[in-house]
Amino acid sequence: MEFQSSVKIVTEWDIVAARQLGRNVSKELGFGTVDQARITTAISELARNIYLYAGKGQIYIEKLNRGGKNGLLVVATDEGPGIPDVRKVMEDGYSTSGGLGAGLPGVKRLMDEFDIETNVGEGTEIKAVKWLR
Template identity: 80%
Template sequence: MMDSSVKIINEWDIVAARQLGRNVAKELGFGTVDQARITTAISELARNIYLYAGQGEITIEKIESGTKKGMTIISRDAGPGIPDLRKVMEDGFSTSGGLGAGLPGVKRLMDEFSIESTPGEGTLIQSVKWLK
């Protein structure tokens, strides 16, 4: 399976990552509502990299499991890491003064979600959306 990555260094890269995600979602046959969910999740992840880590990467992979098809969005950075994962996963928690949809929002928008973060080393977030 082909995967594609977008390095997140500036705000334009957030737009590029969203576009890539939308294109992959469309290719896989996701409807417009799911395409919007996927691009929103990518936006949120890419913006977090930009705001908190300074730079990182969004990787989008097409996946298959048995008869199921879907896509994985991997957000990877070597930023300061997240000291309290429980706290950032609370609804309404925001350090940027944003709406705080943040990571709980991404988790709700996608079907699977995992996060690993090591303070001083960075954060890895993987989320999956399956084609219904």
């Protein structure tokens, strides 16, 4: 896959950079302010998870055009410990960091498509898409 934009996540400041990139690309695509906020919140959550659990990784952002529909693809990828129990982390209120536990279920709700691939000891890749209405 050829990505137009990406941010390496190593420090907390990279989370801010990833959010900003997502806001800029979603604005370029013509998303309204509410959907821009949804997208940046989802990116923030994904980037924070990379920072907290994997230590480092990458957020990729790409403009999509599928069947005449425009959208935004966000891919969060890391080579961290992986997620031993995906079902558990997808439960509302589940948190290992003492946060609100909005985490991945929140990202899934904010976006239109959500896919997670993880291998314990190898890392995780999460893809989320928001379509322009």
